[in-house]
Amino acid sequence: MDSDARKMISVKLLVLGMHNTGKTALCVRFLTKRFIGDYDHKKEITYRCLRTVDQVAVDLEVLDTACKDSSLASLECSIRWADGFLLLYSITQRLSFLEIPGLKKLIDHTKQSLVAPTVLIANKADMEIGREVTTEEGEKLAKDLRCGFKELSVAEAVVSVEAAVVQLIRFDLSFSFPIVVIIS
Secondary structure: OOOOOOOOEEEEEEEEEOOOHHHHHHHHHHHHHOOOOOOOOOEEEEEEEEEEEEEEEEEEEEEEOHHHHHHHHHHHHHHHHOEEEEEEEEEEHHHHHHHHHHHHHHHHHOOOOOOOEEEEEEEOOOOOOOOOOOOHHHHHHHEEEEEEEEEEOOOEEEEEEEHHHHHHHHHHHHHHHOOOOOOO
């Protein structure tokens, strides 16, 4: 099938996490491959781009939330909008890690599903000296929450950021294109 005949798939991702965990930095890094360290944390922004993932054309929208000022109703509205979720915490901020189960519970409740495509991202892996959350704790939480897991540094590793987002897109696409097994 040539590229003109391919169907464009729309995927909407929501990035959630506490203030200063790297949500906006992750979005900008994924879209532009650049790292910028300072952002306006008060704005909710939707980014849009076209990507090809596993030979599928994807019209990708990424909503970067401003969780600090978000009301519960606003957050639930954003969750209903999204197809998949990136949950971010900072390894240097235990409180951001402890907030994740509540966010996942809100996603599951709002989506009324236990299989909402989700990837847990432990950010700031380049700041080992200030680490407050171990890799093992992150892996265990991801397993408990039934989601993917990546530990990375948005500041240092554009390839890891890309891999985390693509992992979520692949998970989301698997719901769009169920796998059919034919036994002969």
